[in-house]
Amino acid sequence: MQVHEVMSRAIRSVSPDAKVMEVASIMCLYRIPGIPVVADDGELVGIIAEKDVLHSLFPKLENLMEEGMGNVDLDKQIAKYKDVLALSVSDLMTRNPITVSPDMHVLRAASVMVRHRFRRLPVAHEGMLVGMLSLGDLHKAIFHLNVATKKLAKD
Template identity: 30%
Template structure:
């Protein structure tokens, strides 16, 4: 799935010449936590978010670098241009959504502006990705019969979850999966269970795995 499939196209924006109070009012009215900042030509020049307001003198925030002019300007200026973040992580409409999710995690951000050239054409937020998650079809493995279920689980453990099944005893009876043996960690134990539960035809999973002694 691409960014163009999930992005919000009708984006609420603010001008760099608007006041910071105007920006805060727009964010509250539209119940959003950040605003792209665009110039008169529709070009993205920055982004202003809730976090930027936490540094404001009106809230009694202390200067992170006392005596530095840049810090003083961000805390006291009335213009969005002085408060916004100019170095913005962006993407285009063809960017896969898994890359968008990775960028959000890497940079600790909640939204990514989508550009065509330098013009803003949309925004992808965490909420947009959440909606994409709910709309996605659940992809499970298909297996018919106990032997096929067992083979499917073992294959997915090795290829998808990276779990070696050498120390496992896995039996399937009438669609019921019994897990016995030893795993190296709780994460591996959880992975074995989740893989087994995700194979179509499985009616139940009985986890009797043990953690290896350190």
């Protein structure tokens, strides 16, 4: 079984010039933890995840050194979220994301995901985004192949 057989082709993506506000809205409204970043020509140039957005709220090392861990005003850090929303996706995205190819075996793709502790990965062909693959997609396809179809065959 290959990735192209189980990947999702209905993909939401954003441009590097999009504002983080747009991305955060999509993430929160549709419960999408990460969104591929695609250039105007369709080339996959990055991925932006909730962790990228939230990471920008963490105190900087310099602040921790000056103020000490216990003295950092975390509520003040949260208030900086409005500033983060004004940034461009290119300011926060992970560039050159790990991808899988559509013709890769699903278990090889699963091993890439497990090794990197990702639940979702972009599927790219010659640098162009063609789909997204999640562990849930893989599990469902393998379950269906081994359990659901065998149960139907018995009936």
